[in-house]
Amino acid sequence: MAFLSCFKNTVLLSVFTLSICGNPNNGDIRETDIISKTTKTVPVPHIVVGANQTKQYLPFLKGKKVGVVANQTSVIFKDPRIKSQEPGGKDGDTVLYTHLVDSLLSLHIDIKTVFAPEHGFRGEADAGEHVKDGKDAETGLPLISLYGKNRKPSAEQLKYLDVVVFDIQDVGTRFYTYIATLQLVMEACAENHIPILVLDRPNPNGSYVDGPTMEKEHTGFLGMTTIPLVYGMTIGEYAQMINSEGWLEKEAKADLEVIPMVNYTHKSTIHLPIRPSPNLPNDKSINLYPSLGLFEGTNVNAGRGTEFQFQRYGASFLDSTKYDYSYIPEPNFGSKHPKQEGKKCFGEDLSQIPNLKKISLKWLINAYNNTTDKSLFFNTSGFTKHAGTAKLQQQIEAGMTEEAIKKTWQPDLESFKKIREKYLIYR
Structure with a gap:
């Protein structure tokens, strides 16, 4: 993406610097080491999410008309040791994080529209319940639903935007609909020549790849691409795969940039302090x-x-x-x-x-x-x-064992892992 070309040669140094001495006044997290319970000497670094890497993306957003795809998980953390799961990010009287939209508004970023996925902008709708267009009571911003009559932003809805920011916590499971929303938003941005910025977040199920692979004839909103049920990638890594593998409509390419995390690996143990959706409480x-x-x-x-x-x-x-x-x-x-x-x-x-x-x-x-x-x-x-x-139901009805069923997944899993390898940002 052109707007970040000036950072390309220094991004690793910049990210490392942010992790140690970020300025809390502009939203960058101030990194604090915590000693592991299993050792007396080795500090355990905290994961710093893409949204906290404000120095990497604020220069482009300033002076631009911005659309944000977000929900209740789209936050900038104030304390990397956060343990609360209370609504609003509060632990006693201490506010531990602020919403990305609120933070960007306070930094005078011109947000024009918020796009809301399944469960809505504030994460209060049931699974499968249509989310309505409206206005956010807290900010007054117009809300456009991506889980109602349309699941892909229209040209009219994107008409006055210069850039779209996507920041939603995923859980690494194909039928969790946020990755379908990501793909449709990328598709719409590609068609309308609007850059898309993905702020990466950890995958709590990112340490393995497993399950049946989606077959083309069954693709839909519960799985738009031929990936396994558990695909072992962050949402940023997966966005790169979608873009480069030609999975957007007419094999279009989005003007995509991913803001990576600091200190994350696919072996990291992840605690999500905010429910990613109403029925995933812990x-x-x-x-x-x-x-x-x-x-x-x-x-x-x-x-x-x-x-x-x-x-x-x-x-x-x-x-x-x-x-x-x-x-x-x-x-x-x-x-x-x-x-x-x-x-x-x-x-x-x-x-x-x-x-x-x-x-x-x-x-x-x-x-x-x-x-x-x-x-x-x-x-x-x-x-x-x-x-x-359709095979899994047939296999269960035929009395196949778990071991026998899983053996049938292996050829597709091995093929996918080879493709996945090309897009991994983290190891």
Whole structure:
């Protein structure tokens, strides 16, 4: 991207300097080392997200008309040791982060429009619930929904913009819709010759690649490209892959720049201080999401309508003699009408199991095998969209083991890893 060409030769030195002595007055984080609990001498550096690298992107935004694709996770951190998950980023009376939009406005950046993805700008809409256009109550900025009647910005909506900033926390799972929004925004920017700036954030499921690969005939908003279910890339790395692999419509190329993180690797342990969406309340739910998210294509409840979303599963039609755990889903924040609402669901509580570094099919297979009426289990269309293939349902119905099913994924996974390697910013 032309506007950052002046930084190309010094970007590594600049990023390192920011991580040590950033100026808090302009939004750059002041890096503070914390001693690891497992050693007395080695400091553990904190991850500095792209949004905090203000010196890398403010020069271009000043004097320009800016559109921002953002939600509640689009923040500039004030304290790298943040532990709070409270709305508004508060821990007691201490504000630990500010929203990117609020920060840019305070720096006199001319934001014209905010584009809101699934769950909305403030992250309050249910999964699948249409988000309406409107005006943000806190800033007065116009909000344009990318999860309503249109999911791609129109030429008219981009007409008066000079640049679009994309800053949303991803969780590294193909059917999590923010990467589809990214692709459509990139496509719209390419068509209208508007640069797009992606502020990178860590992938909490970025340490592995696993799962069935999306087949072209099943692509859609739950998977627009032929990637595995878990693809092991940050949203910035994935944006580069989309652009260079010709995955935009008519193989267009966006004028793309990614602002990288400091101190992140794909082996980093990630704690997300803000819910990335209403039904991913904590680190455990995010870790289990790639595995339990497949239940979204069935009639089994995966914890929606409880306070343990994606940390349990159950249904009224599972054999009660096979399970010693039960719960009743009820409407709550993020799930106005959960599956199996008001019914006693028999299943498993997974909230205390060790973290995974792979997809597990054992709970899905177990639930299917213990369904009292097999015709009640799959929502075939929905399951195919989530899995990216019709084969997985067929394999489960045929009684294949998890090990046997996973062997069928390997050729596609190895092919993808070779492509992925070209776009990794972090190791």
